[in-house]
Amino acid sequence: IINSVVLLILLSALTDPDQYHLTSAELGGEFEFMDDANMCIATAISLLMILICAMATYGAYKQHAAWIIPFFCYQIFDFALNTLVAISVLVYPSTIQDYLRQLPTNFPYKEEIMSVNPTCLVVIILLFLSIILAFKGYLISCVWNCYRYINGRNNSDVLVYITTNDTAV
Secondary structure, three states: OHHHHHHHHHHHHHHOHHHHOOOHHHHOOOOOOOOHHHHHHHHHHHHHHHHHHHHHHHHHHHOOHHHOHHHHHHHHHHHHHHHHHHHHHHHOOHHHHHHHHHOOOOOOOHHHHHOOOHHHHHHHHHHHHHHHHHHHHHHHHHHHHHHHHHHHHHOOOOOOOOOOOOOOO
């Protein structure tokens, strides 16, 4: 659903680029926020994500384990990227302050965030990232268990034990 909303926003931005165009003065930098090439790439990624999610849903519904694998791979890739972000925050904590300085002046709560002790800010961000990583790990295990369940159900090599009260069987 989120990917569909993002796709709708991107498509509306492609049809009316003047509505979403921000000047470099508004952004506080020397770069364009979204040009047409980046918009097309974001649209393609959004379409791909909708396709991958639809494949996983179809695979779970029809119990085809192979259809779940692309979504599982996406989740592993996303977890790896978020882990790299957490490691970079841990190794280079000064980048948070640099990033905050680059934000536009009208960014909400920018001054309040800048006034927080940098060490405390790093701890808060690392705590937030570790909660996100734990949740993503849980979701990965859910998809993996779904894959294993469907794979095991469709596998004919599963042993079935039948017990009865009759000793003559």
